[in-house]
Amino acid sequence: MMTIIELIKQPWPWYVAGPIIGLMVPTLLIFGNKTFGISSSLRHVCAACLPAKIPFFQYDWKKEIWNLFFVFGIFLGGIITAMYFKNDAAVVVDSNLITELSGYGIVDFSGLVPADIFSWASLATPRGFILMVIGGFLVGFGTRYAGGCTSGHAIMGLSNLQLPSLIATISFMAGGFIMANLILPFILSL
Amino acid sequence: MTTNKKDTNTDFEVRSLDAICKNQETVETPMWHNIKYLLFGIAFGIVLIKSEVISWFRIQEMFRLQSFHMFGVIGSAVAVGALSVFLIKKFKIKSIQGEEIILPEKTFNKGQIYGGLLFGFGWAMTGACPGPMFAQLGYGAIATSVTILMAIVGTWVYGLLREKLPS
Numbered sequence: 001m002m003t004i005i006e007l008i009k010q011p012w013p014w015y016v017a018g019p020i021i022g023l024m025v026p027t028l029l030i031f032g033n034k035t036f037g038i039s040s041s042l043r044h045v046c047a048a049c050l051p052a053k054i055p056f057f058q059y060d061w062k063k064e065i066w067n068l069f070f071v072f073g074i075f076l077g078g079i080i081t082a083m084y085f086k087n088d089a090a091v092v093v094d095s096n097l098i099t100e101l102s103g104y105g106i107v108d109f110s111g112l113v114p115a116d117i118f119s120w121a122s123l124a125t126p127r128g129f130i131l132m133v134i135g136g137f138l139v140g141f142g143t144r145y146a147g148g149c150t151s152g153h154a155i156m157g158l159s160n161l162q163l164p165s166l167i168a169t170i171s172f173m174a175g176g177f178i179m180a181n182l183i184l185p186f187i188l189s190l
Numbered sequence: 191m192t193t194n195k196k197d198t199n200t201d202f203e204v205r206s207l208d209a210i211c212k213n214q215e216t217v218e219t220p221m222w223h224n225i226k227y228l229l230f231g232i233a234f235g236i237v238l239i240k241s242e243v244i245s246w247f248r249i250q251e252m253f254r255l256q257s258f259h260m261f262g263v264i265g266s267a268v269a270v271g272a273l274s275v276f277l278i279k280k281f282k283i284k285s286i287q288g289e290e291i292i293l294p295e296k297t298f299n300k301g302q303i304y305g306g307l308l309f310g311f312g313w314a315m316t317g318a319c320p321g322p323m324f325a326q327l328g329y330g331a332i333a334t335s336v337t338i339l340m341a342i343v344g345t346w347v348y349g350l351l352r353e354k355l356p357s
């Protein structure tokens with residue numbers, strides 16, 4: 001039994017995690033006739049909390065409440081992993097990345113996000129503010145404008161062979177490449 | 191399942207413009223049925239963390255083409271998802287409520303490019319998409335609550351401006 005838990009604690013290889021994530025698609029379809037997608041939950045929060053007579057938020061969000069249960073589950077999954085399956089070793093990434101990031105003072109590789117940037121203290125610094133506040137805004141604005149995120153477009157949409165989802169996925173990747181390689185170095189230098 | 195009330199989707203026009211979010215439910219189910227989505231979410235959250243796909247560092251690696259890991263996860267997820275959808279369609283598998291499974295066709299609009307690029311920027315900045323944010327927070331990255339709050343603000347501002355945006 002201990003060995004199973006020890007095994008779970010290790011980082012999971014892509015060929016284990018990918019298929020499990022892919023199985024979310026038929027699971028949600030068969031158990032509830034739901035298409036896999038997460039960013040809509042942000043819209044439901046807007047519709048529930050501050051619809052403000054905006055047409056985009058005038059719908060019966062309670063009918064979509066499964067999505068909020070799902071998202072809350074993801075949050076609980078994070079807590080459960082931290083309590084029982086935590087691996088204290090730092091993430092093993094490419095040595096070039098470690099060299100590049102240490103140049104910007106990012107030396108703590110132990111968390112999911114770099115503690116050197118994503119903290120309350122760094123919220124008041126230019127790079128912390130830009131990455132957390134503007135970055136978060138772009139995730140919300142961009143996914144809704146695109147009509148979905150990595151789950152709705154890249155996984156669900158591509159699984160259903162939807163051309164618009166392929167276009168969206170290519171755009172996600174293009175945006176990420178531009179940001180990580182061309183813009184992020186400037187932000188991290190601030 | 192006591193009622194089998196068909197839903198008349200009154201604001202279908204507005205909602206159909208949005209590719210992902212539609213009222214799909216045609217069978218009314220009691221609230222406690224949603225517990226199953228909570229359980230699926232928990233499983234998904236654990237996989238996201240243990241596979242490190244929600245690590246900011248892994249995202250940076252992906253966008254610098256320094257590792258195959260992320261591409262392997264997304265690629266194999268799509269392969270399994272596509273095979274599942276193919277089988278569901280081929281054998282006309284019904285949901286456990288006995289409903290026919292119909293997958294909505296998505297229509298192209300320019301938002302998928304503009305919005306997609308903007309989301310890509312945000313993804314590389316925060317190291318998170320909408321699902322992973324919640325897992326990051328649960329795992330203890332408390333400052334991610336700022337990212338989540340701002341993502342909700344971003345969604346709200348999109349709703350406010352959507353008529354004025356090119357689509």
